[in-house]
Amino acid sequence: MRVDTTTASSHTTDHVEVNNHTEKKADASMVHETDEDTAPTSPRNVHGLRWALVCISIYVSLMTYGLDMTIAADVQATIIVQFDSVDRLAWVGSGFLLGSVCSIFPVAAFYTAFDYKYIFIVSVSLFEMGSIICGTAPTMDALIVGRVVAGIGGSGIYIGTLNYLTALTSNQERGRYMSCIGLVWGVGAILGPVVGGAFSQSSATWRWAFYINLVIAALCAPSYIFFLPSIKPTDSAKVGAIPAISSFDWFGWILSTGAIVCISFALTNGGNIWPWQDHRTIIFCVFSGILIIATAVQQRLHLFTTVEKRLFPPPHIIKNRTITLLNIQTAVTIANIFVPLYFIPLYFQFVHGDSAIDAAVRLLPFVLVFVTISLLSGVFLPRINYYWVLYAASAIFISVGGGLMYTVHIxxxxxxxxxxxxxxxxxxxxxxxxxxxxxxxxxTSKGWPTFDVQRSISAQNFWQITSSLLALLISGQIFQTFAVRNLMFALRDHGFSDADIRGAVAGLQSSLLKNLELHLAAKAASAVTEAMRPVYILNITYGIICFLGSLVMKKERLFAKRPIAMP
Structure with missing residues (x-):
């Protein structure tokens, strides 16, 4: 099934024309009516069962992307045992996010140049290739490479889903479909530790935590091939696909990617594998700062590119207060998920002696509520109509929840x-x-071109994944630092080496902490619990940023209210 090229590629303009035309009509039988009460012409020509299959298949792929983002949380102990490489353990989790964030802008550029369908299928293929590498990995290095490849493919799946649903839904229904993105991605991300823990403790072994992606892809493949609509971007039709890719800001991408990689190395290894004063830590910190400044200068002066084609969106998007604030709000509300996602199971493992799967099951209240609220948020948005209110409410819940988690003790x-x-x-x-x-x-309400919608989506996605990566790296760094220090103090006179302590913190508590005498086990559990508390300062910070952002947002309606019809 193919979408008419002209219709699909000009969907943004069509939305504006349809809505403007609808707003001019007056229904004498209605006294009060809003835009969302009307039924605009559908921007797609795939409907019914085929549309349902398309939605299900892309949502399922998105769920596996979310699943892989966090699945390493509960398989790391068995991976350490098999590969005996605790020093590189952090890369199993951060490698996936690093691959995702570094590939967002190039992948987005491909979506603006080539048929959506082809890029989406290639992205799924890359994701599955990475899963195969992880599942068959003979060494830790191979596993990390597989995680990076899977992250690149996952980024294409996520951006493709956003682009497809933006292109094929009307303004009035888009909120519901976008809320489903949050739903399925969140379900995958939150269930990652549960699934990983289940496989790691079963006869299937941790490798099936990655092989399962192949089974899911095989079930969805017919829908991708036969039902997924083809959409060719307007811009590539005008200038050609190859010139469109050639004009991508590759220089800016190299600078920004280098900065992200250097930051990742510094936060992953500094204070853990390397002392903070070690020359390697200092080099990565210095280079990350230099590359960040170089990226900012290159983008500001659009060196080796143009202002329209530079990596980050053009000035009229960046200077738009609403769009910039939405980037910030998306970043902090997504980052808020990752701290409890990793540290609630860890708390129950250390304090209550739960197995990996039992500790992951403790996330179910978090999972069920997140899923329910994500689904309902698409309904709330058009009814509340003032989007700043939604973010203000989010900020209050995040701040209070983070503050209460900070008070948790043994x-x-x-x-x-x-x-x-x-x-x-x-x-x-x-x-x-x-x-x-x-x-x-x-x-779309401003009449800006389709390309601007795609640039805005990719930028927002970039900050979402970047904030997730930083949340994972920073929270891990905080916990590792305090946990190692506290445990060394608690167990300093009992013959445990630094390697023993670091291994316990990394996930090998079954071989050390569970064999301690009762009074020492209590001291160790208390030491670890105290190390987790500072991590939740991040959530409090996210809540404060979100609240301040909501205050400076425009107090405007998302959907303008129609004038009262005269009898």
Whole structure:
């Protein structure tokens, strides 16, 4: 099934024309009516069962992307045992996010130059290739390479989903479809530790945590091949696909990618593998700063590119207050998910002695609430109509939830932890994906071209994945630093080496902490719990940023109210 090229590629303009035409009609039988009450012409020509299959297949692929983003959380202990490489363990989790964030802009450029369908299928193929490499990896290095490749493919899946749903939905229905993106991605991300833990403790082994992606892709493949619509971007039709790719800001991408990689090396290895004063840590910190400045200068002066084609969106998008604030809000509400996602299971493993799967199951209250609120947020948005209110509410839940999690200690009741995590889930569920729908609606309402919608989506996605990567790296760095220090103090006179302590913190608690005498086990559990508390300062910070952002947002309606019809 193919979408008519002209219709698909000019969907943004069509939305504006349809809505303007609709707003001019007056229905004498209605007294009060809003834009969302009308039924605009559908921007797609695939409907019914085929449209349902398309949505299901791309949502399922998106769920596997979310799943792989966090699946390493509960398989790391068995991976360490097999490869005996605790020093590179952090890269199993961060490598996937690093591959994703570094590939966002090039992948987005391919979507503006080639048929959406082809790029989406290639992205799925890359994701599965990475999964195969991970599943068959004979060494830790091979596993890390596989994670990076899978991250690149996953980035294409995510951007493709956003582009498809922006192109094939009307302004009025887009919020519902975008909320489903948050739903399925969130379900995958939150279930990652559960699935990973289940496979790592089964006869299938941790390798099936990656092989399962191949089974899912095989089930969705017929829908990708036969039902996924073809959409050719307007810009590539005008200038050609190859010139469109050639004009991409490759120089800016190299600079920004170098900065991200250097930051990742510094935060992953500094203070953990290398001392902070080590020359390698200093070199990566210095180079990351230099490359960040170089990227800013290159983008500002658009060196080796043009102002329209530079890596980050052109000035009229960046200077738009609403779009910039949406980027910030999406970044902090998504980053808010990752701290409880990793540290709630870790708490129950260390304090209650839970197995990996039992600890992951403790996330179910967080999962169920996040899923429910994410689904409902698409309904709330057009009814509330003031999007700043949604973000203000999110900020309150995130700040309060983070503050309460900061108070958790070794004797805190499990029910309280569930309640605190639910507050964090509500905060992110309300608005973590709303920014995509709002940005699309605001840009189309201004009559800006399709290319601007795609640039805005890719930029927002970049900040989302970047914030996720930084949340993972920074929270891990905070926890590792405090946990190692606290455990060394608690166990300093009992013959444990630095390697023993670091291995326990990394996930080998079954071989050390579980064999301690009762009084030492209590001291160790208390030391680890105290190390987790500072991590939740990140959530409090996210909530404060989100609240301040909501205050400076425009107090405008998302959908303008229609005038009252005269009898």
């Amino acid at each position: 004797n805190t009741a499990s029910a309280k932890i569930y309640g605190y995590s639910i507050l964090l889930a509500i905060g992110s569920g309300l608005s973590s994906q709303a920014g995509y729908a709002i940005a699309g609606i605001k840009i």
